[in-house]
Amino acid sequence: MTNYILRRLFHMIPLLLGVTVLSFAIMKLAPGDFLTQMALNPQIAPETIELIRRQFGLDQPWYVQYWKWLIGILQFDFGYSFTYRVPVSALILERVGNTLILSIGAAFISWAAALPLGVYSALYQNTRFDRIASFFSFTTISVPSFFLSLLGIFIAAKTGWFPTGGAVSANYSSLDMFGKLFDRLHHLILPVLVLGFIGTGSLVRQMRSNFLEVMRQPYATTARAKGLPEHIVIWKHIFPNAVNPLITLLGFEIASLLSGAALTEIVFSWPGLGRLILEAVMSYDLYLVMGSLFMGTILLIMGNLISDILLAFMDPRIKLG
Amino acid sequence: MAQKSNFRIIINRLRQNKRAWFAMWIIVALAFFALLADFISPYHYDEQNRTKSYHPPTAIHFVDAEGRFHLRPFVYNYSLVDPVFKRYEPDTKKIYPIYFFVKGDGRLRLFGTDEPSRLFLLGSDLHGRDLFTRLLYGGRISLSISLLGVFVSFILGLLMGGIAGYFGGKIDNILMRLGEVIMAVPGIYLLLALRAIFPVTLSSAQVYLLIILIMSFIGWAGLARVIRGMVLSIKEYDFVTAAKAIGSGHMRVIVRHILPNTLSYTIIAMTLSVPGYIIGEAALSFLSLGIQEPYPSWGNMLSAAQSIRVLTNAPWILIPGIFISITIICFNLLGDGLRDAFDPKATGGVEIK
Numbered sequence: 001m002t003n004y005i006l007r008r009l010f011h012m013i014p015l016l017l018g019v020t021v022l023s024f025a026i027m028k029l030a031p032g033d034f035l036t037q038m039a040l041n042p043q044i045a046p047e048t049i050e051l052i053r054r055q056f057g058l059d060q061p062w063y064v065q066y067w068k069w070l071i072g073i074l075q076f077d078f079g080y081s082f083t084y085r086v087p088v089s090a091l092i093l094e095r096v097g098n099t100l101i102l103s104i105g106a107a108f109i110s111w112a113a114a115l116p117l118g119v120y121s122a123l124y125q126n127t128r129f130d131r132i133a134s135f136f137s138f139t140t141i142s143v144p145s146f147f148l149s150l151l152g153i154f155i156a157a158k159t160g161w162f163p164t165g166g167a168v169s170a171n172y173s174s175l176d177m178f179g180k181l182f183d184r185l186h187h188l189i190l191p192v193l194v195l196g197f198i199g200t201g202s203l204v205r206q207m208r209s210n211f212l213e214v215m216r217q218p219y220a221t222t223a224r225a226k227g228l229p230e231h232i233v234i235w236k237h238i239f240p241n242a243v244n245p246l247i248t249l250l251g252f253e254i255a256s257l258l259s260g261a262a263l264t265e266i267v268f269s270w271p272g273l274g275r276l277i278l279e280a281v282m283s284y285d286l287y288l289v290m291g292s293l294f295m296g297t298i299l300l301i302m303g304n305l306i307s308d309i310l311l312a313f314m315d316p317r318i319k320l321g
Numbered sequence: 322m323a324q325k326s327n328f329r330i331i332i333n334r335l336r337q338n339k340r341a342w343f344a345m346w347i348i349v350a351l352a353f354f355a356l357l358a359d360f361i362s363p364y365h366y367d368e369q370n371r372t373k374s375y376h377p378p379t380a381i382h383f384v385d386a387e388g389r390f391h392l393r394p395f396v397y398n399y400s401l402v403d404p405v406f407k408r409y410e411p412d413t414k415k416i417y418p419i420y421f422f423v424k425g426d427g428r429l430r431l432f433g434t435d436e437p438s439r440l441f442l443l444g445s446d447l448h449g450r451d452l453f454t455r456l457l458y459g460g461r462i463s464l465s466i467s468l469l470g471v472f473v474s475f476i477l478g479l480l481m482g483g484i485a486g487y488f489g490g491k492i493d494n495i496l497m498r499l500g501e502v503i504m505a506v507p508g509i510y511l512l513l514a515l516r517a518i519f520p521v522t523l524s525s526a527q528v529y530l531l532i533i534l535i536m537s538f539i540g541w542a543g544l545a546r547v548i549r550g551m552v553l554s555i556k557e558y559d560f561v562t563a564a565k566a567i568g569s570g571h572m573r574v575i576v577r578h579i580l581p582n583t584l585s586y587t588i589i590a591m592t593l594s595v596p597g598y599i600i601g602e603a604a605l606s607f608l609s610l611g612i613q614e615p616y617p618s619w620g621n622m623l624s625a626a627q628s629i630r631v632l633t634n635a636p637w638i639l640i641p642g643i644f645i646s647i648t649i650i651c652f653n654l655l656g657d658g659l660r661d662a663f664d665p666k667a668t669g670g671v672e673i674k
Contacts, residue, residue, distance in 0.1 A: 014498070015498075015501060015502060015505055018498060018499075018501070018502035018505075019502055019505055019506060021502075022502055022503070022506070023514065026514050026515060026517065026518055027517075029518045030517050030518045030519075031518075031519075031520055138650060138653065138654070139646075139650065141653060142596065142646055142649040142650040142653055143646045143649075144599075144600045144603060144604070144642070144645055144646065144649070146603075146604060146607055146623075147623065147639075147642035147645060147646060150623065150626045150627075150632065150639060150642065151639065151642075153629065153632060154626075154632050154633070154636060154639065157629050157632060157633045158633060164629050165629075255507060255508070258507040258509075258510070259507050259508040259509040259510070262507065262509040262510060262513075263509060263604055266608065267627070274509065274510070277510055277513055277514065278513055278608065281513045281514065281516065281517040281610075282521075284517070289514055289517060292510065293506060293510055293511070293514050296506060296507045296510040297505050297506050297507070297510075299507075300505060300506070300507055301505060
């Protein structure tokens, strides 16, 4: 197992190199940088700008810049953010946590909702329950995350049950420990629900069709023929085999979660990675865009790796080698 | 018995799937409305009315304040009673009948009413522009951009996948690694970063082409991978050897003999990938990095909803989102139906988003 993980990590290196080249190329192709905007400000002397340019090595040829940036990444030094005036790595570390909380919470909700829904719509195939569940999953697959977020905010603003954005209230620092925890959870509920809702549909559909397929397998009939009670047949014999293919889907899910999370973060003013990259793009914050692009990629690749490892744990038939 | 063409068989199977058939007609209707926006919409998409900012949907009446019935539907003129919360009240003294096939600034319109009253079927926006009108014109932009985006990225994906699978070796390696790099970055992140290459302020025509370009750059990779796999097995068939034997060039073999065999997969995948492009365009325009004012798109019409005050006082500005969702639902249903029609034995679902 360790061998397999190590090999997978090793295979990631060329891919990540490719991503660094891509993100560097994007930033080099962009017209101007933060300094050209600075130059428009008459209060900043041209000498100051020249000084900053030299300080950040922006006067050197692109391959030198790329090489320095690459070496920096290996030491978890993503460069310096011009707008925030702090190291990019500090910003990213701060934001990644928020994105992870949002995505993991959402994944948890969609799995918790999708598994029973999928199982019961397979058991009650072609009944009214099945049709309602299938309509529900079709809707969640089709509604764009930013529109659902807007609807969520609309409900929050009308009822006043939830905050309409941000990660903490304005008076956060004056709260005690439980108050802080409650405040964070309170802000988390709506974005997590929105994102979890989005992810539910495809899981329900997949779970339903897997379950229907496994239900017709001879070993399910054998289990029944042995006289096992129905709930044991369903939950001990059919369910584990029907769940396995879903774990491979986890990888895809992480990709769509991260993209969906970016838009949800932006609408909910949630201080995550997706919102960070939008702000960076808007202000031509070169190293910040590259850093967040790179970090987003790492999250996605790690997600895929974790889903493969999970699958190997859950399904003894799969041999990693 | 006459031999039915493949196409007819597919259409017949699709017709039996009521949901997919219905979804197809909704898509056709939406496209039809968008195409005929000049005729159906009562106003020009940028016709402003400063006195009717965030005007609620106009109620259409048949019975007036004195209880008299009118065969011709009519509306009342609304006046602003609360400028802070944008509250409007109808003035029931004077009725404004709705006329059909009226002439307005030089063109025929389906319906309209007399000034100073306005007929806002779905309310108005900040500048007092008719939301229904902008929805129709916006549909033109949003639908065409996503269909063109799908088209361009599928041509790219088919060619890249075809070339990679057919030639193999180094070309295959380079193309597939490139695709893997593109697929390794979360979609929205890449979309935003690629948009950053170009200046924020571009003309609308440029942005239109740019969005198609960016989305195709991201979209070809996934398709090319699958097509490559199919080409690997198709190129071993005798008919490919035969085509080569009679002296067809490589590109001709790929385009004329190999790729047509991936047609059924391509049609299904194209239909199922339209939603992604609709969301991509809407998201960019929503973040004001896409289609710019005064031109409407379903995405940039939703931007106004980012203000909580506007959202609570004028909830009708969320309507474009409902249209985005309906369109996506229909493309998903149609794609599912097509898959069943092409392969009745297949079960289960393919991932969409």
